[in-house]
Amino acid sequence: MRATLIHGAHDIRVEEVPDPVLLTDTDAVVRVVAACVCGSDLWPYRGVTHGSGRIGHEFVGVVEEVGAGVAKVAPGDFVIAPFYICDMECVNCRNGFSTSCLRGGWWGEEDRDGHLADGGQGERVRVPLADGTLCVVPRAIDESLVPHLLTLSDVMGTGHHAAVSAGVGPGDTVVVAGDGAVGLCGVIAASRLGASRIVMMSRNPARQELAREFGATDIVEERGDEGVAAVRALFDGIGADRALECVGSAEAMRQAIGATRPGGQVGLVGVPHLNPEIKMGPLFGRNVGVRGGVAPVRNYVDELLPEVLDGRIRPGRVFDLELPLAEAAEAYAAMDSRRAIKVLLRP
Amino acid sequence: MRATLIHGAHDIRVEEVPDPVLLTDTDAVVRVVAACVCGSDLWPYRGVTHGSGRIGHEFVGVVEEVGAGVAKVAPGDFVIAPFYICDMECVNCRNGFSTSCLRGGWWGEEDRDGHLADGGQGERVRVPLADGTLCVVPRAIDESLVPHLLTLSDVMGTGHHAAVSAGVGPGDTVVVAGDGAVGLCGVIAASRLGASRIVMMSRNPARQELAREFGATDIVEERGDEGVAAVRALFDGIGADRALECVGSAEAMRQAIGATRPGGQVGLVGVPHLNPEIKMGPLFGRNVGVRGGVAPVRNYVDELLPEVLDGRIRPGRVFDLELPLAEAAEAYAAMDSRRAIKVLLRP
Numbered sequence: 146m147r148a149t150l151i152h153g154a155h156d157i158r159v160e161e162v163p164d165p166v167l168l169t170d171t172d173a174v175v176r177v178v179a180a181c182v183c184g185s186d187l188w189p190y191r192g193v194t195h196g197s198g199r200i201g202h203e204f205v206g207v208v209e210e211v212g213a214g215v216a217k218v219a220p221g222d223f224v225i226a227p228f229y230i231c232d233m234e235c236v237n238c239r240n241g242f243s244t245s246c247l248r249g250g251w252w253g254e255e256d257r258d259g260h261l262a263d264g265g266q267g268e269r270v271r272v273p274l275a276d277g278t279l280c281v282v283p284r285a286i287d288e289s290l291v292p293h294l295l296t297l298s299d300v301m302g303t304g305h306h307a308a309v310s311a312g313v314g315p316g317d318t319v320v321v322a323g324d325g326a327v328g329l330c331g332v333i334a335a336s337r338l339g340a341s342r343i344v345m346m347s348r349n350p351a352r353q354e355l356a357r358e359f360g361a362t363d364i365v366e367e368r369g370d371e372g373v374a375a376v377r378a379l380f381d382g383i384g385a386d387r388a389l390e391c392v393g394s395a396e397a398m399r400q401a402i403g404a405t406r407p408g409g410q411v412g413l414v415g416v417p418h419l420n421p422e423i424k425m426g427p428l429f430g431r432n433v434g435v436r437g438g439v440a441p442v443r444n445y446v447d448e449l450l451p452e453v454l455d456g457r458i459r460p461g462r463v464f465d466l467e468l469p470l471a472e473a474a475e476a477y478a479a480m481d482s483r484r485a486i487k488v489l490l491r492p
Numbered sequence: 493m494r495a496t497l498i499h500g501a502h503d504i505r506v507e508e509v510p511d512p513v514l515l516t517d518t519d520a521v522v523r524v525v526a527a528c529v530c531g532s533d534l535w536p537y538r539g540v541t542h543g544s545g546r547i548g549h550e551f552v553g554v555v556e557e558v559g560a561g562v563a564k565v566a567p568g569d570f571v572i573a574p575f576y577i578c579d580m581e582c583v584n585c586r587n588g589f590s591t592s593c594l595r596g597g598w599w600g601e602e603d604r605d606g607h608l609a610d611g612g613q614g615e616r617v618r619v620p621l622a623d624g625t626l627c628v629v630p631r632a633i634d635e636s637l638v639p640h641l642l643t644l645s646d647v648m649g650t651g652h653h654a655a656v657s658a659g660v661g662p663g664d665t666v667v668v669a670g671d672g673a674v675g676l677c678g679v680i681a682a683s684r685l686g687a688s689r690i691v692m693m694s695r696n697p698a699r700q701e702l703a704r705e706f707g708a709t710d711i712v713e714e715r716g717d718e719g720v721a722a723v724r725a726l727f728d729g730i731g732a733d734r735a736l737e738c739v740g741s742a743e744a745m746r747q748a749i750g751a752t753r754p755g756g757q758v759g760l761v762g763v764p765h766l767n768p769e770i771k772m773g774p775l776f777g778r779n780v781g782v783r784g785g786v787a788p789v790r791n792y793v794d795e796l797l798p799e800v801l802d803g804r805i806r807p808g809r810v811f812d813l814e815l816p817l818a819e820a821a822e823a824y825a826a827m828d829s830r831r832a833i834k835v836l837l838r839p
Contacts, residue, residue: 236728237754242779245730245754310781381583383592398772407584407592410783417776422769425745429764429785432589434657436757436781 147492148267149473151200154192157474162199165271168260170212173275175224179291180204180266180490181464182476183228183299184325185416190477193418201266201490202228202252203298205291208279209269217276223286224279225450226272227443228252228299230262233277244439248274266473268492280446284454292461292489293453296330300487301449301460302442303414304330307389308338310437311412315339320376320384321361322401323391323415324352326463326487329359331389331414333458336360340387344379346372346400352486355462369396373403383407390414390437395421398435405433413437464489494839495614496820498547501539504821509546512618515607517559520622522571526638527551527613527837528811529823530575530646531672532763537824540765548613548837549575549599550645552638555626556616564623570633571626572797573619574790575599575646577609580624591786595621613820615839627793631801639808639836640800643677647834648796648807649789650761651677654736655685657784658759662686667723667731668708669748670738670762671699673810673834676706678736678761680805683707687734691726693719693747699833702809716743720750730754737761737784742768745782752780760784811836 148162165174181203189196208222218224231238231246238246250256253264256273263270272278282294296302304327313319319335321328324347335343336359344363345356353364365375377384384406390398393415401411402423414437428435452458466485468476469492476488495509512521528550536543555569565571578585578593585593597603600611603620610617619625629641643649651674660666666682668675671694682690683706691710692703700711712722724731731753737745740762748758749770761784775782799805813832815823816839823835 236730240753240755242755245778310779383583406587408587408589408788413772413776417772420771420773422771424767424769425760425764426767428782429760431592432657432783432785432788434781434783435775436779436783438776438779441755441779 146268147470148264149200149470150198151189151196153197155190157190157477159471159473162267165263165269167210167212168271169258169273170214171274171276172212173208173215173218173272173279174210175206175226175270175272176209177204177206177265177268177270177492179295180492181295182480182488182490184327186477187481190481199253199264199267201264203295204265204270205295205298211275215275218279218281223282225282225294225297225446226265226270226279227302230256230273231277231443232274233443238277241441241444243441243443266470266490268470278443280443280450282450290453292464293459295489296460296463297442297446297449297453299442300326300463301330301333302445303327303440304391305334305445305449306440306442307331307391307412307414307437308334309412310414311387311389312410313338313340313387316341317386318342318380319387319389320344320346320401320404321389321391322346322397324349324356325391327414328389328391329355329463329486330460331391332356332359332361333460335389337452337458344376344385358462369400372400376404380406384409387412393418398423402427402433402435407431407433410434410436414440463487467491493615494817495611496547496817497545498536498543500544502537504537504824506818506820509614512610512616514557514559515618516605516620517561518621518623519559520555520562520565520619520626521557522553522573522617522619523556524551524553524612524615524617524839526642527839528642529827529835529837531674531827533824534828537828546600546611546614548611550642551612551617552642552645558622562622565626565628570629572629572641572644572793573612573617573626574649577603577620578624578790579621580790585624588788588791590788590790613817613837615817625790627790627797629797637800639811640806642836643807643810644789644793644796644800646789647673647810648677648680649792650674650787651738652681652792652796653787653789654678654738654759654761654784655681656759657761658734658736659757660685660687660734663688664733665689665727666734666736667691667693667748667751668736668738669693669744671696671703672738674761675736675738676702676810676833677807678738679703679706679708680807682736684799684805691723691732705809716747719747723751727753731756734759740765745770749774749780749782754778754780757781757783761787810834814838
């Protein structure tokens with residue numbers, strides 16, 4: 146079968162690889178219906194972090210085979226795979242933080258049994274801990290739902306995590322830093338949690354328009370200190386109740402913290418780039434909380450899936466380019482140059 | 493009248509100063525019944541930060557005079573003064589964060605009207621924004637309640653803020669870093685909020701004993717990485733649900749963050765010493781939130797005062813030394829050398 150590999154910076158290739166097989170009795174094999182490229186895939190693509198081998202960690206598909214110990218997933222099921230592997234049984238999974246699963250792992254890396262887990266951008270994937278990792282879509286779906294379901298594997302759940310981590314509730318004012326797919330899904334999340342006003346920080350007209358479609362009420366184009374001042378000016382001069390930080394740079398964190406009112410909270414989901422540091426002074430003096438991290442999207446599927454199935458939320462709108470798997474290299478290039486918000490790949 | 497002044501590192505003197513008078517119609521003059529020395533007073537005492545002039549920011553007393561614009565406070569009232577000045581009317585005060593009051597200020601510093609605010613360690617204090625700043629104790633009190641009421645001006649409210657900021661709720665497991673007065677009050681706070689287990693990190697037998705009296709269920713004597721490992725070992729190997737950081741050093745923050753389970757939260761109230769930085773990686777990877785800051789104790793008095801008045805909580809037990817005001821220098825020396833947890837001063 147064919148799958149996407151990264152060989153180094155700016156070197157993405159779709160190549161022949163061995164078909165996956167069941168390696169343990171808790172595995173499943175899934176035929177990928179749709180996969181996509183993540184903003185975090187761009188770090189190794191840009192050479193900022195090292196990456197080699199199978200890549201991709203967001204996919205939906207149909208189960209082809211399951212091991213003898215798999216009870217909740219059966220051949221023929223349409224499933225959503227989160228961007229990580231988890232058992233949904235350990236104490237961290239039960240606490241709602243399956244990204245800290247004690248038996249879990251990451252696509253493209255060695256799993257706890259010592260086997261290499263496949264990447265998601267391929268024709269088929271061996272799924273470890275299938276009963277925990279996979280979420281079965283409980284009814285037959287229309288093809289048009291595929292992009293929306295695919296966002297539950299990462300960006301919609303991650304945007305939701307930003308809003309939950311920031312403590313967004315009814316009536317809150319919210320500012321979103323980051324107009325990528327996660328930030329845009331953060332707008333959906335803030336809206337469905339009852340935010341009264343949602344400010345998107347963006348300079349890109351197409352992304353501004355999508356943000357408004359998702360529920361943003363205001364756009365701020367300024368950045369840095371000017372962006373902070375513009376947001377504060379919208380809210381009594383003190384800032385928004387909640388901020389969603391969906392970039393991961395130190396600059397975006399400073400901006401999100403500065404745009405939040407005393408006693409407010411920042412939800413962090415942008416993967417921290419180069420392990421930035423936060424100065425305690427500006428947090429402490431204004432009682433601004435920071436909370437978030439690697440989003441436990443598997444824990445959120447039960448809450449979000451019904452709204453995707455009935456069309457109440459349409460997060461798949463973040464895909465503005467669809468390509469065949471063979472053109473994965475172009476998918477990366479389009480996202481890297483910000484020609485596309487997010488690219489869907491069809492094996 | 494006499495008041496305490498700091499002239500430099502290790503140079504505390506009680507001197508004659510002018511009697512306070514009403515300078516604006518929102519002022520009151522309070523005769524101090526009891527004051528105390530704060531852990532944060534030790535920073536200028538040790539020369540770590542610069543300090544000169546009137547010092548002290550925790551006191552209770554009896555109102556002697558009020559300005560024409562003061563409506564909620566009257567001569568003869570027994571009042572609690574928080575460690576800062578606030579109007580309780582601005583948007584930040586109404587949001588519950590009166591330490592960010594738009595018109596507020598700090599004892600010993602210039603207020604918004606350009607007048608120097610008195611320090612609290614003296615015989616009398618001019619209180620700006622008296623209607624907001626002062627909390628009237630609604631009934632006649634017994635002398636034995638004075639130490640307990642005095643803690644509402646800072647340490648009990650600050651310990652409560654640590655627990656609230658950490659999100660402590662019924663059934664939670666909690667670890668407290670810092671066995672000073674604030675950390676000990678944090679134990680009281682966590683207990684009254686329903687924590688199921690409370691671990692105090694302390695090597696001092698007297699403080700361990702007081703922590704147990706306040707509700708601590710476990711003591712951990714190890715520090716640093718060994719302390720983190722000891723706390724994690726108590727809770728499924730993953731850490732406590734909540735941590736209260738009541739020291740303010742980078743080391744204590746790392747310890748508190750490390751001792752918190754994935755998805756847990758750290759309440760920060762230790763005044764950050766030298767504006768330390770927090771690495772984002774360890775927070776993000778484990779979804780540990782940090783929240784807290786300068787405690788809005790004025791906002792908490794309504795909730796805590798009834799429990800002090802009826803003896804349900806006895807935070808004044810943190811005072812293990814009482815001295816006349818004239819011996820303020822000895823009060824500082826005793827706290828600096830950790831001979832005393834907290835010293836009460838009687839003018």
